[in-house]
Amino acid sequence: MAIPADDEQVTAFWRDLGLPGLIDVHTHFMPERVLAKVWAYFDAAGPMVGRTWPIAYRQQEDERVATLRALGVRAFTSMLYPHKPGMAAWLNSWAADFASRTPDCLHTATFFPEPEAAEYVRAAVDGGARIFKSHLQVGDYDPNDAQLDPVWGLLADTGIPVVTHCGSGPVPGKHTGPEPIARLLSRHPRLRLIVAHMGMPEYTDFLDLAVNHPGVLLDTTMAFTDFSEQRAPFPKDQSRDERPRLIDLGDRILLGSDFPNIPYNYAHALEALARLDLGDDWLRAVCHDNAERLLAIR
Structure with a gap:
């Protein structure tokens, strides 16, 4: 299996693994x-970014879709999130249209703690939403807000996964x-919660939760x-090496990239996974098979 150094090698990466x-x-x-x-905020290295962060794929929408297809990404998401009340229903309407075309x-759909949340999340579920996004850093809300109880309950009942930015990175x-998520899971233990960014930088705590x-991925x-x-290294040295737990949880780790908002090429994300040296079976599961199973992708 060749480790991709640039985007031209991405196709060879997944083909060498025997993946579609x-x-x-x-x-x-x-x-x-x-x-x-969002891009302007990254360009200004805003307080929630905390460092210089160039956007690698600053393209028009159709070009971004074409880029993912050229890389061989056969299924992807439209992660979007509100930073204030009154946005989520509109974002969900846009996302439904984007998915239809x-x-x-x-x-993909999202939500925010507000009186209307249960209604528009139910509408999104009834409209075919297959995955949700919750951004606790940007939204600046407690996942245990009482206004979200019916939302989490519905998502737990339906088994629809929620990608949740709940770690304390980049700031x-x-x-x-981990503490707000631990409390949430104590009340909704059947949630399928996908911890974004591996819970960076609280990797160990979120691995413990998984x-x-x-239901935690x-x-x-x-x-x-x-x-x-450079700033939030994954524990993998003699003092603490969490790589064995990556293997143990290998059926609950999913490929994510943050495309297009990444400061390096897509191939580097795959290179970073490959150099963990956890084996081709692990890479196949993470880069394709786990998500295919979770999201019933055909």
């Missing part, structure tokens, strides 16, 4: 004016870290890359 392509559960598509504001994009938020809660978004290792 990649499944990426953490890619961003959103209304253009919203994305423009982009068949390889999994219908901590008021409600990030061990204790069968983790995505690899930006983890293990040179960019993230």
Whole structure:
């Protein structure tokens, strides 16, 4: 299995593993004016970014879709998230339309703690949403807000997974870290919760949660890359090596990239996974098979 050094080698990477392509559960598509504001925030190295962060794939929407397809990403998401009340229902409407015209994009939805949340989340579920996004850092909300109880209950009942940015990277938020999620899981233990970024930088704590809660999964978004290792290295030295637990949880780790909002090429995310040296079976599961099973992708 060749380790890809640039995007031209991505196809060889998954073909050498015997895969039909990649499944990426953490890619961003959103209304253009919203994305423009997100990019402006990254360009300014805003407080929630905390460092210089160039956008590697600053392309028009159709070009971004074409890029993922050229890389062999056979299914991806439109992770989008509100930062204030009154946004989520509109974002969900946009995401439903995007999924309808982009068949390889999994219908994605989101929510915010507000009185209308239960109603528009139910509408999104009834409309075919297959995955949700919850961003505790940007949204600056407690996942245990009472207004979200019916939302979490519905998602637990339906088994629809929620990708949740709950770790304290790149900078901590008021409600990030493992403790709010532990409380949430104590009340909704059947949730299928995908911890974004492997819970960076609280890797060990979120691995503990996954061990204790069968419905908890983790995505690899930006983890293990040179960019993230500079400030939030994954524990893999003599004092503490968590790589064995990556193997033990190998059926609950999913490929995520943060495309297009990454400061390196897509191939580097795969290179970072390959150099963990956890074996081809692990890579096959993480880069494709786990998500195929979880999301019933055909």
